[in-house]
Amino acid sequence: MAKRASSKSPAAAPSTSEVMMNELIRASAGTGKTYALVQRYLWLLERGVEPERIAAMTFTRKAAGEFFERILQELATRGTKENGEAAIALLRKMVRRMDRLRLGTIDAFFMAMTQCLPFELGLTGQTGLMGEEDFVQARDEVLDSLMLSITRIDDRSMLDELREAWKDASHGHEQNRPAEALSSWCNRLHQLYIECSDAERWGGESVIWPDKKAGLELIPALNRLQSLLVLGTFDKRAQAKWEDFFLEVATLPVTGKLGGTVQYMMDSKRGVHADLRRGTDWMMWRKRMLTPDEGSALADVLDAIVVAVLKTHIRRSRAQCRIMQMYEGSYHRLVRGRGRLVFGDLAWLLSGRLGAGSGDTWESVRTAVEYRMDARYDHWLLDEFQDTSERQWEVLSPLLEEARQDVAEERSVFLVGDLKQSIYLWRQAEPEIFHHVEHTWAGNRLEITPLNQSYRSCPQVIEMVNTVFLEAEPVLEAMFPGIGHLWAYEEHRCSTKVAELSGHAALIHVGGEGEEKEGDADTGSDPLTDAVVTLIREINPLDRGLSCAVLVRKNDTARLMSDTLRARLGVEVICESEETVLVDNPATLALLSLVQLSVHPSDTLAWQHLSMTPLAAQLEKEEISPALLSARVRREISVSGFLPVLRDWAQQLRDCMTATDAFTERRLTQLLDFAAAFDETGSRDADDFLRRARAHALREDAVGARAIQVLTVHKSKGLQFDVVILPELQGEALDTVTRNRLFVSRSPRGGVQWILDKPDKIIIDADATLKAELQREQARRAFEGICRLYVSMTRAKLALYAITAERSRDSSRNEAGLLKQRLGATEPTPYAMGALEADCLWETGDRRWHHHIPEMPPVHLPELARTEGPKLGDLLREVNATVQRRAPSGEESFQLTGKEFASPAREVKRLHGVQVHEMLSLVPWLESAGDVRHRWQERGYDLDSAAAQQAWEVLQEPSINAWFTRGNSKREAWVEKRFDLVTGDGWISGILDRVVLETDGSGGYTSATILDFKTDEVVDEAALLERVQGYVPQLKLYHEAVQRLAGLPAVSVKAVLIFTASRRPWSVDLTAR
Template sequence: MSPAPPLHHEVILASAGSGKTWQLATRYLRLVAGGADPATILASTFTRAAAAEIRDRIIGRAVEAMVDDDQRRNLSEAIGLPLDREAAAALVQRLVDRWHRLQIRTLDSLLGGVVACFPLELGLPPALAIADEMVDAALRRDATGRLLRSTDGARLVSLLRQLTAGSSDRGVARAIDRAVGELYDIWREAPSTAWERLAPAQVADAGEAVAGAQRLRGAMRLAAPRRVHDSRLEKAVESAAALLEAGDWEAFVGSGLGAKAASGETTYYKKPIPEEVAAVMHELVVQAVAVVREGIRRQTAGARDMIAAWQEQYQALKHERGLVTFGDLPWLVAGAEGRGTLAEIGYRLDARIHHLLLDEMQDTSIPQWLALRPFAEEIFQQVSGDRSFFAVGDLKQSIYGWRAAAPEVLEALADEPSIQSRTLERTRRCRQAVVDAVNGVFLRLEANPALERHAAAARHFRSFFRAHETAAPGAGYARIEVASAPAEGENASDRTLDDAAFLAAALHRRQPEARIGVLVRRNQSVSRVLCELGPGALDVPAAGRGGTPLVDAPPVEAVLSLLHLSSHPGDTVAAFHVAHSPLGGAIGLEPLGGEVPAAGACDRIARAVRREILEHGLAATIRGWIEHIAGACDARQARRLVGLLDLAIQHESLGGGTEAFIESARTSGVPDEAAAPVQVMTIHQSKGLEFDLVVLADLDAPLVRAGGGPAGYHRPGGGSPADTVFRWIRQSRAELVPEVAAVLTDHTARQAVEALCLLYVAMTRARHGLYMMVAPPHRGQQASTAAAVLRAALGKAPYEADTVMGEIGDEQTMHEELTAVLATEPSESLPRADPRPNRVQLRPSTGPPRLAVPPPSAPKAPGSLVEALRASRPEAIEARECGTAMHAMLELVEWIDEREPADDALLEAVRAAAPRRSEAWRREQVSAFRRAIACEPIRALLCRDGDAERMVHREFRYARLTGDGLQTGIVDRLTLHQRGGRVEHVQIVDFKTDAIDGEGAASLAERYAPQLRAYRDAIVEQFDVPAESVETLLAFVSAGVVVRV
């Protein structure tokens, strides 16, 4: 391929459905087609699914161009380079040849790779493991426990009083955990000085407060004879004086006469406040404001100091256990001293990064950008053309502020002088009516009465929203309707969700092949809608996605009730629940006369459960219960029971107790993997997906939650960390301190912008039909909600229950168009990701096209609950971990007859492979390795035998195109026997740790034969050798047996 003209550094601000991933894949293919080595291109995104989608788009479009003339012309036009059949084939070949060096990865993976290269410089142990969410939760609990045990009591009480502003809390540990959960991310981001923006103030003591009350009463006595004031003023003065005598300065300045004086008012009930009283009130308000100001300062500093004290314990625990969290990765990279140049980092990562491609930039957090910025700046500050920077994102889809996303990073990049920026407003997803609805809402935000309190947010969102157009054929349909009136005692929100479920069911019955998304704001709303759609109700095939609670299944609740009963045998609610479930019959807990079981029976069962857990462990106990009730479970319940068992296995490895496990189970979510035409999920979970029809509900909560949040902060812009932080306080208090009020107002506006982004994401998931369901008028209704925004923008009819307020397009026409489209598309039940323009199928297929197939060694997913239980038994887990450790040690062996790995190196490999195992277990694995290589058949596979031309590849990765798509795999050990530089014989060795006897080897060899044949076919293609020269061997290392397959 001939070198191409250099590319400019570029940022694309792409609207929903305009093809962000397509643009990134096009850029990647442009680079490779122009001569760039794929190993020098780093493409990064946020999730493994997104990284896999980018990879599949790249290889898929290249393959399509190779086999289809139209697709080749399309790709040539997109990348701006001539592309004939030979060039397209060469492009595919280059991608496949460098498959093992492709740098298409998640941001966590990238940062983890950097950290792994610099462990000593960062003060980290070489064998480092990344803690998952459950391990991290246990670390956090342990850190809180250590803090409570190690901190002086008086100091702890002082910190807690400052942290909570004196409010009561049910538990010290809970107050600390809540503060950590709310404030830890901003504590890490903001320097210590950011929490000290208010200088310490001298405040009045109790004596001065009493003296102030006396002066105020004296002033009122002096003014009383003139009678120029309202008679009620004397009562107000007395109330204010009483508050001062009580030492409650905040109540004094926050209510009554004090509040009026603080706001500058000079009248009371339309009559002037006497000068004597006004003068004293002014002095007292100044003192009160100082008290409020100092209270804010202390509360903010107390939060910082509490988190700092907790962090010391948290960091110590992670260091002791050789762990880091995903949240640590960007900070470790960003804060590393002597990190070195980009070239050095690239060298130590075994890659030369010349081109950087970043996806979903609006979701980048400040620490992530601080870690990435040295890479990016070194590239985009060069104008030679040898390197290039590319980023794509959408400010309108920035919905992860609660996860510290900072869209201002993308805004700053778009303004960088050396970077060209452009926008994409033309959607290929949404039909015209949906686009009209989106434009109707967001083009007129500043005039929307529902946003009167959030005018700054409306202006800011409008500044980056442009009128959308569509390239999608068809008229489409959009409708806003009001749910029916709730029955007496029924909640309006619940009635709205029920009506949304009913609407989704009706749409499914009319369009059974359509993909329908029911999008809501809260996880609990997902559960309610699924319940309404499920068996025994509307009976519609529906599934949740990614946030359905693990406990959202009766058998799981029964198991947790039984565990709770084991610690609290007197809990009659738990006893009743267990006794009236299938689990009760399995364990012998029967209801007494149809009601609560006898107290003696509960005590007996509780003792038996505690003994079972003590003798066999939590996971084994739960496994036994599940085996008894498996026959009474449907598929969805079975998946949740397997998830509960997995959670128990993880929890047990961390040494947690039963109560902690119950709490963890109640807060854990589980994706419902069942394929279904109706998908129910939160709006956050829907990002990146599209549906033929969308039902949007749960829109009546305030755009900004009451109280604003745990803290307000200010960022100076340009991707810089926060420079000011204040604990959140009531608006009436904040208004007394202008610098605090400014920060909290700015923070509120940022939250309101994110709420508008959430509404934009929700509306733009729809391809053909968008149905917006709002709650009927009800008591306590909020003014600034997403529902109010929609009613004001799109509603034409009166706002009444069970009314269609407005519609765009014709519903019947939309259904006719959708029916025609579905007749030409492959039948799928799951929601699609963003559309792939110019998509083709390489050949007819009865199922959806696949560009990736599982590797030959991939284990089959459990086909039933029984199989899943079998796979989760301790002996099965032990076998898998032993196998992983053995493979890690065998990977260290190049030629055993030239150099055997030392025990220290073997132990490091095992530690990395099994970070949760004990040191004694790891040493046993090293001993097992030594026994294995002492067996002559195994040792012979690892010897060079003095043949200098013999070459070996360990953990050899390959990629090949098969009839089913792209297949990848890893060969444990690949030995090339060469003569004169030409490969004459190839030996493929696959190591197995199965326990076998003499007869078992043959049957296992038969089972593994397809895997070895796939390896052989790949190696034949890779090295261009005849199949008969490739030898495939199974090496059962524990038994010392080698079998030719």
């Protein structure tokens, strides 16, 4: 009988008879999740598994880096012990094969899968991920292109379709800024459309209400009610209300809006709608019994109102789908299809939702991708499994299924997660997948291991966590119906490592108006903030060598809190929320104004700003005018780039200042780092530089810092702190649904079932289907909120403080309400909080616990003598000479005149040339291209345009047509081939329009012909010869590149210029030049 092998077994020699077990670990917070992953990885290595056959993945680069670091540390530690030779050998193997390891994020793994078969996935060009700024710019370009394309073509059908879709999508909710609304829709709905592009699911009545019967028409129902009601039997105010009601109902089909009186009449306070048909008291200002006929008529009108309003929202939903269909077509053609991706695209591409078509074609692509990945990895380790989304699981599950069902039982899957830490449901993380794996994999070499013993928190913190969550399921279900099947909690215990620690945990309620001090007006003083300041002053964590974190829910709260603590405590405070670091200080703002002036010489605001900075004296001394300064900086940027220019001006700024502090120096360094990164793109666009710089956000790294940390609960996940303070526990109820304006009904596993523009709650309450969907959303939101509370409480090691304050309007169903219900059974006791009135609603441990930890005296390090040495830049230049980058397209010997350069016609000609090149690049060979013109039309090109006609005429020209005809299988073509080549003369970087290569049939090249398309309009033979001579330097660079790329001698590489306007090829002999 085969022996069962698990990572929990003691290390042993490899055995061919071992059965490799799969494992699912339910790891509560602080119970050693990372340790379990590291041990599993090492356990596999010890059994002879090659490290590159193991795929270990998590969701963040930080967690992946920590995982890899812990593996190396553990191997190094084992290597120092007796008989540690094997560990040292494994450490050497890991380091040597570092570049081949799959230790990273799921997104990085998906990117590697995408790059396996980019063309099969419908991608062209170099595949890469866009940053946030690039994505925003790409999205704007798509919208601009869409608007231009539909307004320029003669066929107005697409424009009419967009206009009608816009009218429908905004019906009843008219917009006075359509461009902004359209951009917002595209940003908000694009990913949802990719996930569900089935138009029938966007407002599809038969999908949402499959059993619903046709309702009454609104106007006939209203007429019947008016004929039955005798208004004179009501008092005057009621009569007026009825008349307003009749008017608003009559105009409802036109306006699409619920008037105030309609909402008043539909309010459940008026009476139970179900009882109307039996006759009932109708609560207005005075009760008045409605007859059964009157009640039935009113019920019919109310039902018809619901139907009419829902029709408006159905109309909006369908229209939004049509708009997204148009947007997605342009986006795929202009952005994604060219290899410019965002993280969200990866899973959709690999699951067949984008790019590769459908049916047998996609199945063959999917099989090829899965085969390559499956053949590469035998063991799969996934961290934070509860955060996996349905679309990610759709890609990963076939690979994991192959491993877990391995017939030889030599492959394995290892999953670690905790449903109680599911705080990313808003990113479509689906905890139901965890349940699915747990149930469907049961018994198939699967071990399920719960980890509830904390190695992080002291007994006092664990006691507070247990008191709140242990056996709380009935309470939570009563507060938030539907949460019961999602939330489960087992008692936490302290390990021996932390069982002897002594700390404190408390729920503190603060009253009064807070501590009011001079200067606090701009630092967010309020009772909660005052309590946080008082606690930190009392504990004095930094001087005691303790880490301290203030955890909040929102990024804005984190920024305000960090500014407040920094101002009032006078200590280093690090905010781990992203901050726009280049616009929060005077120094970088001055340099950005300098760049602004360079591209906009008449910008008086930028000039006045510079005139108020320390640079003003120098500018006045040199008598530099705005125009002169603008021209000078603009010229320097054009020649050298942004980094050298800003570095020089930053030094001049320092020289003009008496002193700079550490904060200013850090910000100047960050500006220069940003400029260096921008220069890498090769762009000299100052407007683009400024736009990106002003939006450039960074998160300050707190690793090793002696500082108070302020961060959101989401950013704190996976971290621990000696002291944790929770001041943001009040506000909206945990089950408040506010994030989206759509109903997105999902299956238990997260797949989209239907989508509907969300109506008002009064309409939702009147429809059973929508009400059930709202309750499902509320249960998930409440579950996510409870998970967030659990995560925040379990970050603490020694002390945990939950703080609430008096609020005139507060919900009893938020985090504070839940804590008070679970912890507030004892009598409050006074709690010393400086000048604040505070009560302790619950506590455990010693309030003076921190007094047992001595304060550390400040360490004064001797100042080191500064010696001037060679600068790093000079040393690097001595070792590595700078390579001058050259582009063949810039090598023409002729130059444009200033008049030609500034001419509006030049841009028209440039766009014409780009389109001709793009259309010709879509024809690798005429034999395999099919209907070329139809293919151009599918890509969005106007067949009646001058560019399309010119490209088509080029393909029909017999002297050119031969270069687009393969003829035999021994010909190859490079189309729009990018290249970078370092030669003795520098770095050549360019794109070859088309190269036709003859092969010997065995993979070797025998000759090559460079085809370079030129859309110049030449009037006579003399002008043609002049142009040919001007392009010779460019062709020489192409000639040299093709020689190197194809491994051919110079005589075997020909060059032909093709002038598309005259359809004339011109051979250029470069070997004699």
